[in-house]
Amino acid sequence: MIPAQFDYVEATSVADAIRLLAEHGDEAKLLAGGHSLIPLMKLRLVTPATLIDVTHIKELSYIKEDGNNIVIGALTRHRDIEESDLVKKHLPLVAHVAGEVGDPQVRNRGTIGGSLVHGDPAADLPAAALATGATMVIAGKNGERRISAQDFFVDFLETDVQPGEILVAIEFPKHTDAGWAYEKFVRRAMDYSIVGVALQLGAKPGVALVNMSNKPHLAVSASQAIGKGAAIADVLAVINDDTNPPEDLNATVEYRQHLARVLTQRAFATASK
Template structure:
């Protein structure tokens, strides 16, 4: 199908993009990489009167060192995330999760911030952002504010962004000495995750000193598997201990039913995939 007619603007600064969004009101849409929005427009599931393209704003691209954190521009492509040495060194979990996103063509067009702002519960970058305690810098007519990953994802395809706000960049605390793994289950290559697990551990003298586990598609938003984290602290990083901790992965989850799985199957997958992710992250 052909999208409905709309006005198109391509601002070159964040401030001008925010103004354009505020002036257009509820009928405007922001486009980043377009990998989620364009199919919706073509099927006329959305018919905005104005499309605001963020692709010409240099400030919103790239990765830089912010001291104790990385600053990742919202318009940074998945491909650039995959190949960035700072991400590989200080936020390995994001690199590993990005490796699983769709296919090379999509990764060259899709953006880090676009995926997060889209807030699909099956999206592979939401859980890593939560596990890493990322902070979202958003800009609106009232200025800029910071939103934690725990508060940014509100519901299915819903975030804390106000109507006149744009996600500008994401601050990711450095986890340089942590090891990580992202494990997902999907029916076919390049498909959305039926369940995914983002796991990070920091070991000292063979014991788990800290752990962060976040789950993909086990609720309407990504969630932390805190029961697993608590079960790991102070334990020897053995296969038996990791598997025992992973048995707590489904506690407190509320997965949905769809054509891929029912809640019981998703909870089973969460336990299995958490065990696999922890084993890989710990190098056991």
């Protein structure tokens, strides 16, 4: 629980962060809320030579309306998203899921960008980003680029953010007045999900699964089926397509796939209320 030695620098702007990333290379890690990174460092599972602290970049902490999108700055804390009237109105699933992350201490420190770039298949917010069809905005020395949430998550704890780049914002299409639900099966309230299901209904529906693959998982066939107006039974029949659930002390593959079906069915029931 004692981290290895590291250097610490503070970035004052996005440009400054990109400059510092270039300067410190592969051995550097960006520090946002720290709620994924610091525990790994304390266990010495991660030993960055330098931490580039981006928490003081004020320009990355915001929630704003932009036409058909709600755009959330990468350093916006979970608590701010959970409480935002704008997010509650247009993205109630995202607001709710932000309120399901960890415990209040975690939500007051952790950031949406930090959670997404950690790429943990067991985390809550990646599923919300996938189900709502979010787009990630990534900045690098050649400017900004955009990538869909689906393509953003590459593998276990691995995203498309390249060396020298920083996730700066997430663009969520509005899902105003559409049905939604987040079903999370846990043993303790503050645990990561054994299985979770994020369901977004409406014009651009999507369903994403938590802890059902080596990466945050968009249930593509099920999402398409919902889009075509399929019966719930038909959605359930394909909800586990392409999943690759882990086996651990809490669950076997069979049990996880069963839970995915049960929770999806419950999500539909909740969403229709």
